[in-house]
Amino acid sequence: MGVFLFFVLCSLMEIMLEPDRPFLRVKLFDRAELECCYKNGPTNVTWVNRFSHSGQMYPVNQSEEVFQHYSESNGKQCGFLILKNVKLWDTGMYQCHFHDIKVYTHGTYLQVFKPIEKTINLSESTKNKILTAEGVLLLLCVVIPSASLLFKSKKQKKLEMKKMKQEEENIYQGLNLEDCCSTYDQIERSQGQSQYQDVCTAMEEREEILEKP
Incomplete structure (x- = not known):
């Protein structure tokens, strides 16, 4: 043992x-x-x-x-x-x-x-076509929204310019150039007359002062 x-x-x-x-x-x-x-x-x-x-x-x-x-x-x-x-x-x-x-x-x-069995047996050419189609769709998904945003921004800018132009037209709407000119002439005349009147009145006041003993 x-x-x-x-x-x-x-x-x-x-x-x-x-x-x-x-x-x-x-x-x-x-x-x-x-x-x-x-x-x-x-x-x-x-x-x-x-x-x-x-x-x-x-x-x-x-x-x-x-x-x-x-x-x-x-x-x-x-x-x-x-x-x-x-x-x-x-x-x-x-x-x-x-x-x-x-x-x-x-x-x-x-x-x-146990290996995973293919549910759809696709050839290499078919896989390449699917990948190409996916690439094109991805490109469209990027380009189309960008183009849409650019178009909207241009349209918005045109609307703003049109609105500003309409506001300017509304400011001068109803005004007559002849009336403006006549009003301007009246203002000028009134200013000129008031100046001459002031001179005349001043001379009269002086004469009155001199006539007094």
Whole structure:
């Protein structure tokens, strides 16, 4: 018993695990290949799967579509797990398990995804035509509002100028130039007469003052 424990401890100290591929994403129904490599380890390696939905660990059952093999070169040992036709429920963490020393490798998380199916299958030429049409529509959406605003501003300016012109015409509407001229002449005459009258009255006042003894 002591010899067996000593052998197990020595094996545990001597085994060197190589870093596993942490993540592998495979399309539905494609082939997936997982590997775990190590040095100075036993050859009786089995694969286990820790399912993501339950977290429990189960041994991988081999079949025609799921099988494993082992290789060794330059002191490096590798165990391979091949899944020829992956399903969605194959998603999970896969690890190598060493039964003799009860050691698990770091593991690789396998994700099986289902690609999005095209609802409309369009050719490249059709896609280019659609993109061109979208570009033209975008340009029209920019040009038409700008042209409309420019037209409205010009129209508003014309209306303002017309309104100012009408206001000027309303100011001079009803005025007669002949009446204006006659009124001006009357004002000038009245101003001239008042000046002469003032001079005459002043002379008369002076004469009256001089006649008095």
